[in-house]
Amino acid sequence: MAATAMTDEPSFLTTLLARRSVVIALGAIGTIIFMALFANWLTPYELAEISIRNRLTPPGTNWWLGSDSLGRDVYTRLLYAGQISLSIGLVVALISSLCGILIGLLAGYFSKLDAVLSRVIDAMMAFPDILLAIALVAALGGSMINIIIALSIVYTPRIARIVRASTFVIRELAYVEAARALGVSTWRILIFHLLRNMVSPIMVQATFIFAYAMLSEAGLSFLGVGVDPSTPTWGTMINEGRQYLDQASYLILAPGLAITVSVLALQIIGDGLRDALDPRIAKEL
């Protein structure tokens, strides 16, 4: 690495950004997040602005992405729906990471807890994501909070499993024993010594969960067990648009593309992170 000859190893960011696909993906997801965040400045319409006269207008100058069955601007709805879809993905990724870290550390470090916890984790991982999510939403009821809770429960085992396995490996390493021998407490070891060493696999997995959670939310909405249909999400938009598939296919095209691009971008970023954080692969790049 001639460019970074001053330091022994290329920095993490240098490695990550060395891949063009990652840069494009970051640009794409960054743009989507930006547009969702600043929705009210980026569109002249109000979210709930109805214009029955102009219902199902194809894309054009007034309605860039067309209008829906109530004459609402699809572009406007797409931006506001992005706020909710992205938030669900992000919040689920955060909650399931936190819970997964806690459960994984406990299971990995205290073998008495492991017997119970790892059985629960295995049982949950045995179900397909979407089935488990449907079952949980059916049990909890279909509000936004419940969707977030259900999806967090679904994805927690993914993190927990990684953290548990890493804990098994790391806790046997000499420096954990050395730290204990010098009076470092169990919690400090768990947080500073174990967790610090698994930040990268957790970050990678959390990025994937962000993507999966958005996809699952859309799936649940599409199946009619998602958030309240009046709440704009990319999933509810597709579900609505489905009824007009033959007259106005653009209704599902826009939210469909938004989901696809976001999920793809997140997956590419996750892969990039994984490689950049793995010192062996990072050197080859």
Next chain:
Amino acid sequence: MSDSEVILAISGLQSAFKSRSGSVRAVRNLNFNIGAGKTLALVGESGSGKSVTSLAIMGLLPQAGYIAGGSVIYKNRSGELIDLTQQNAAQMRKIRGREIAMIFQEPMTSLNPLFSIGDQIGEMLLLHTDLNTAARQAKVIEMLELVEIPAAASRFHDYPHELSGGMRQRVMIAMAMILKPALLIADEPTTALDVTIQAQILDLMRRLQKELNMAILFITHDMGVVAEMADEVAVMYAGEIVEQAPVQQLFKNPSHPYTQGLLKSIPGASGIIRSEDGKLQAIPGSIPMLNAMPEGCSFGPRCASFTSGCESSVEMKATDPLHWVRCRRTGENAYV
């Protein structure tokens, strides 16, 4: 032990491991004392129970392990006698690092790769003192100088992978000693290092020991290192001590056949018998499995002077006020 006060007195210590076929005792009825500022070397082959002994003292036995009996009396800074086997986790945590510190064999892996060495040494101060950041940093740099790390101040932010094995062991020593513990347990601290580095580390440990008047329990299987470091030597075999004596006494007059065998394996030591082809003489056979201890003397099956009497159990006997041997045939002279 007469010339210094005892700071660690182990008596009747037994530690065992649970296994599917019941529990096995890795350390059986161990007794020894360490005097303040003195070095006791615990020697013996791989598997003789040296590490288990040190972990039992520190309360760090692995999950399947437990203390099955005996006591470990430690005299703390305020002069109280406490039994380390009876302390709870929080009490032990306060003792570790501050009263008794421990360093391990693997200097390459005993440091967390993700923290700078300055932070790792400083963690000791963070945990056990209320010094502020600047004071901690100053103290760490002072300690790095004390363990002879060149350009100490500029090394503060180095990560473990930027240091050689010898330097890392110095960092471990700095970490272990920054709180000036009264007892250091060193489990084969130089085994992984090459000979010149090993000598430097041993020098450093001796110098710091004098400066801090620290006792050392030095675990090794290298009799050469024992000769250099120890005041007193305890030879361990299959979980018990078979011979204990002041270092000169032990080298001059090794009385247990096992000790004699160990001494024959020092390369280049004077007066050491080599076998006819000039090879170092190793002791034939291997240490018995924990679940298949022989009757009587545990060294019996490998002993050249084994007689039928050796099949009943044997106690430690003093051949000299400070020299103890666990061998039925001690004094017979016939077998030496």
